[in-house]
Amino acid sequence: xxxxRVGLAGCGFVSELHMHAYRRVYGVDVEVRxxxxxxxxxxxxxxxxxxxxxxxxxxxLVVDADIDVIDICTPPNLHTSMIVDAMQAGKHVxxxxxxxxxxxxxxxxxxxxxxxxxxxxxxxxxxxxxKTRAAINQTGRLFMYAEDWIYAPAVTKTVEILKxxxxxxxxxKGEESHSGSHAAHAAQWAMTGGGSLIRMGCHPLSAVLYxxxxxxxxRGEAISVAGVTCDVGNVTACLRSDERTVxxxxxxxxxxxxxxxxxxxDGTKATVFSGDMILGxxxxxxxxxxxxxxxxxxxxxxxxxxxxxxxxxxxxxxxITEKVDRKTGWQYVCIEEEWTRGYVQEIQDFxxxxxxxxxxxxxxxxxxxxxxxxxxxxxxxxxxxxVTL
Numbered sequence: 001x002x003x004x005r006v007g008l009a010g011c012g013f014v015s016e017l018h019m020h021a022y023r024r025v026y027g028v029d030v031e032v033r034x035x036x037x038x039x040x041x042x043x044x045x046x047x048x049x050x051x052x053x054x055x056x057x058x059x060x061l062v063v064d065a066d067i068d069v070i071d072i073c074t075p076p077n078l079h080t081s082m083i084v085d086a087m088q089a090g091k092h093v094x095x096x097x098x099x100x101x102x103x104x105x106x107x108x109x110x111x112x113x114x115x116x117x118x119x120x121x122x123x124x125x126x127x128x129x130x131k132t133r134a135a136i137n138q139t140g141r142l143f144m145y146a147e148d149w150i151y152a153p154a155v156t157k158t159v160e161i162l163k164x165x166x167x168x169x170x171x172x173k174g175e176e177s178h179s180g181s182h183a184a185h186a187a188q189w190a191m192t193g194g195g196s197l198i199r200m201g202c203h204p205l206s207a208v209l210y211x212x213x214x215x216x217x218x219r220g221e222a223i224s225v226a227g228v229t230c231d232v233g234n235v236t237a238c239l240r241s242d243e244r245t246v247x248x249x250x251x252x253x254x255x256x257x258x259x260x261x262x263x264x265x266d267g268t269k270a271t272v273f274s275g276d277m278i279l280g281x282x283x284x285x286x287x288x289x290x291x292x293x294x295x296x297x298x299x300x301x302x303x304x305x306x307x308x309x310x311x312x313x314x315x316x317x318x319x320i321t322e323k324v325d326r327k328t329g330w331q332y333v334c335i336e337e338e339w340t341r342g343y344v345q346e347i348q349d350f351x352x353x354x355x356x357x358x359x360x361x362x363x364x365x366x367x368x369x370x371x372x373x374x375x376x377x378x379x380x381x382x383x384x385x386x387v388t389l
Contacts, residue, residue: 022347032051036055080128144363147346158297170290180247186199
């Protein structure tokens with residue numbers, strides 16, 4: 001089997017997780033051959049991970065004839081154009097969330113999150129996604145949506161049980177929350193395409209959509225999202241500057257609190273919450289209530305290991321888990337984070353797909369539906385009504 005040669009676009013936190021996963025791929029010969037990013041840090045990233053080539057532009061990565069797969073780990077507003085450019089150049093593409101979004105057009109009044117109607121955003125995002133999907137399909141290359149929740153062990157075990165029982169899912173409740181993003185661009189709609197609901201809530205949303213399709217296939221049914229209700233807000237806006245010492249949320253025109261409920265065509269429901277005011281580390285949770293059981297997937301935090309420590313100084317070099325503001329006291333230590341959260345299994349699946357030509361578990365259809373439902377939620381929240389799909 002020929003070696004699969006990967007090029008990374010971006011060298012931030014998620015690129016680190018992807019690199020850990022690439023090193024653990026088995027049964028497929030894989031090499032991360034190049035990385036591209038603006039700024040001097042890309043050179044250090046390449047050196048640390050022993051990547052032969054460091055580029056300063058995405059275009060250099062795209063035209064590199066030695067690259068088979070481009071793994072896009074850049075800010076959201078760059079995703080769509082990068083996907084199309086890479087795939088039209090003959091590359092397979094892995095793309096981090098979100099697949100697409102509304103980032104503004106000529107003539108929009110800034111900041112766009114406060115001035116552009118969400119109904120118009122929904123319409124334009126659907127148009128762009130349709131064009132992107134058509135462009136992808138014309139290339140004959142693989143598109144792989146890097147939704148790690150689909151591969152997290154707690155979720156894959158949920159899938160196994162649903163397939164075995166063929167139970168009807170009546171209600172799901174999912175959450176990803178933490179204390180707010182350190183990235184300045186997370187505060188701006190023009191950079192992220194929304195706030196906490198799309199930046200974090202896209203993960204549990206993809207998971208509930210995926211699990212509902214697992215159920216539908218197991219039972220021989222056709223199930224889709226019929227309608228969406230939603231509420232969003234800026235709950236940290238009431239804080240004084242001296243009260244923001246721990247929380248990082250400081251939005252310009254995006255939400256820091258979001259609650260979306262999807263009603264499926266069979267009358268069942270799923271609720272997704274995401275917030276930037278939750279301390280104690282990242283919460284990645286999904287509860288599934290079926291006709292004869294209940295399944296709690298506690299991705300993080302979980303009780304693989306708990307720690308009680310009293311010295312921050314002694315723990316300076318020790319990683320506990322993402323988004324904790326201190327390491328002392330009782331802590332839920334995340335063991336093998338790239339495994340627990342599904343990154344290892346995700347990259348394994350993608351590399352097998354490239355080697356064999358099969359489609360990934362996390363595919364274009366899931367990427368498309370997640371953004372469609374998310375933006376329907378923004379529309380519903382702004383108008384205070386149910387949006388029918």
